[in-house]
Amino acid sequence: xxxxxxxxxxxxxxxxxxxxxxxxxxxxxxxxxxxxxxxxxxxxxxxxxxxxxxxxxxxxxxxxxxxxxxxxxxxxxxxxxxxxxxxxxxxxxxxxxxxxxxxxxxxxxxxxxxxxxxxxxxxxxxxxxxxxxxxxxxxxxxxxxxxxxxxxxxxxxxxxxxxxxxxxxxxxxxxxxxxxxxxxxxxxxxxxxxxxxxxxxxxxxxxxxxxxxxxxxxxxxxxxxxxxxxxxxxxxxxxxxxxxxxxxxxxxxxxxxxxxxxxxxxxxx
Numbered sequence: 001x002x003x004x005x006x007x008x009x010x011x012x013x014x015x016x017x018x019x020x021x022x023x024x025x026x027x028x029x030x031x032x033x034x035x036x037x038x039x040x041x042x043x044x045x046x047x048x049x050x051x052x053x054x055x056x057x058x059x060x061x062x063x064x065x066x067x068x069x070x071x072x073x074x075x076x077x078x079x080x081x082x083x084x085x086x087x088x089x090x091x092x093x094x095x096x097x098x099x100x101x102x103x104x105x106x107x108x109x110x111x112x113x114x115x116x117x118x119x120x121x122x123x124x125x126x127x128x129x130x131x132x133x134x135x136x137x138x139x140x141x142x143x144x145x146x147x148x149x150x151x152x153x154x155x156x157x158x159x160x161x162x163x164x165x166x167x168x169x170x171x172x173x174x175x176x177x178x179x180x181x182x183x184x185x186x187x188x189x190x191x192x193x194x195x196x197x198x199x200x201x202x203x204x205x206x207x208x209x210x211x212x213x214x215x216x217x218x219x220x221x222x223x224x225x226x227x228x229x230x231x232x233x234x235x236x237x238x239x240x241x242x243x244x245x246x247x248x249x250x251x252x253x254x255x256x257x258x259x260x261x262x263x264x265x266x267x268x269x
Contacts, residue, residue: 034061035070035122037136044118045143045202046085046107048242052143052202053106056136058092058122060099068094071123072103081116081140084108088120107140115141144241145201148177151239151246155266159185168266170246184227184264185252188217193227195248197239206237206246211253222254234261244268 038057046052058070069091074083087106094101105120118138155168166186173180177197184193194214196207208214211228219225227250229237234249246266251258 035059035134037122037134040136042136042138044086044105044107044138044140045204046109046112046140047202048142048144049109051106051108053104054138056092056103056105056120056138058094058101058103060094060101063097063099064094066096068101070094070101073121073123075119075121075135078119078135078137079117081118082110082112084110085112085116085140086118086138088118092122105138109142112140112142115139142242143202143204146197146204146239146241147201148172148179148197150241151179151197151244151268154269155181155246156269157184157186157264157266159262159264161260161262168264170266181266184248185216185262187225191217195237204238204240206239206248208237208250216252219254222256225252225254227251228253228258231258231261235263 036059038059042054042056044052044054060068070093072088072090072092074088085108087108089103089105092101092103105118116139118140119135120138121135123134149172152170152172155170157166157168158164159166164186166183168184169182171180171182172178173194175196177199179195179197181193181195183189183191185191193216194209196209197203198205198207208227208229211226211230214227216225216227229250231251234251237246237248237250239246244267248264248266249261250264251261253259
């Protein structure tokens, strides 16, 4: 069923950091301070019918011998989130002798069914304090607790490129957070592809074992084939426990190289 094949002659994978390094102003360091949020975009996961919280870091390129307090505000015209679904502190403090301050944003599931945007900013009026970006976008998203056993069962699979449609069975693996899928890639109904859900029920990321531990099938031309996620360009695999939809992103690797990247969306039946 798969006809496109690519040889991996040489591959270099680059991983990005989840949080940006502290920004440093390219000027007179003893007279100017550069301020910035650690990220431009954050995600605030809110458990269904419950709450969630997110730590947002404000970085400073300098330290001070006294606490520094900055006002925090919500930019309402750039936000779609209902004020009932979040709580943002009015200030953030960078403690004395530190170059980082942390504010905690709380989320509440008050009619939060679709993801919403919350945009916040900080203000500074002190002499010598500048900023490269004083805004941060927070995606407020409803999440359901991830429980391995609730994900067991039959799934309708849609695979791209293709698209290919087939049925996959999810079974319990040996580890308490392990799922075993039968018939991934629609090459063998008895194949066993292992993945792991996080032991943190709020974490929706799915991980894979080392590819040589994830044998898929024997390809008639290229021999043993494995499910492989070493390519850093692949999107993360994830589970939406609210809708029972699992998204897997991987390549199938053989001794000669790898097939094109596959995205398999599994919807529980």
